[in-house]
Amino acid sequence: MKENSEKLAFAKIECADNLSAVEDAVYVLGGKWKLRIIVALVSGYYRFNEIQRAVQGISPRVLSNELKMLELNGLVKRTVDSEKFPVLVEYLPTEYAETLKELVSMLGKWGRNHKKRITLSV
């Protein structure tokens, strides 16, 4: 009995721990756009307009905010090449953003599979 309640207490702590870790990740990556922006960056779209075209439906204002948030979290680096005219501004995925590659590809796989599943069941 005691062992059982200890096990339960442990499961609860573990769950709370997982919950807060997932919460942290969702805080950084969550929302409608961030992961999609990261896919676009990793796919080689670096300029604002390119990214906006790739991530369909996002407004310039929201994209600008999202890029700032991603920069604050160390996932994007904004570079300015003022030698060029017009000045070339690029948003490059950082090395740290590479840590998301596997996660994003897994999410993509799941999404593809889920779409098939939902389409078949309707």
Place this chain on the structure above:
Amino acid sequence: MKENSEKLAFAKIECADNLSAVEDAVYVLGGKWKLRIIVALVSGYYRFNEIQRAVQGISPRVLSNELKMLELNGLVKRTVDSEKFPVLVEYLPTEYAETLKELVSMLGKWGRNHKKRITLSV
């Protein structure tokens, strides 16, 4: 030159494909709560009040909506045991929800790591 532009076209199609798959996944799992609810369910919280306590900050109304959405997507099964008094309603993760386990644990790992990183850099 031609080969290059072909490559580019392929990369674009691949990117669009990934983007829409990630979009599908984010549509089902995105938002502030869904993944956290799934963590709670997988951790063994099945009753409405239990889940609400585990997912801190969620209102009953939002939780109820989120559970309905998850049920529509085949990730949760609502069971009613009317033999009991009061009637026992439970929300059980489906077998299909198991396909998210790896994804969620990866997300949790990333979140834990990211928090460390951010805490150290401040």
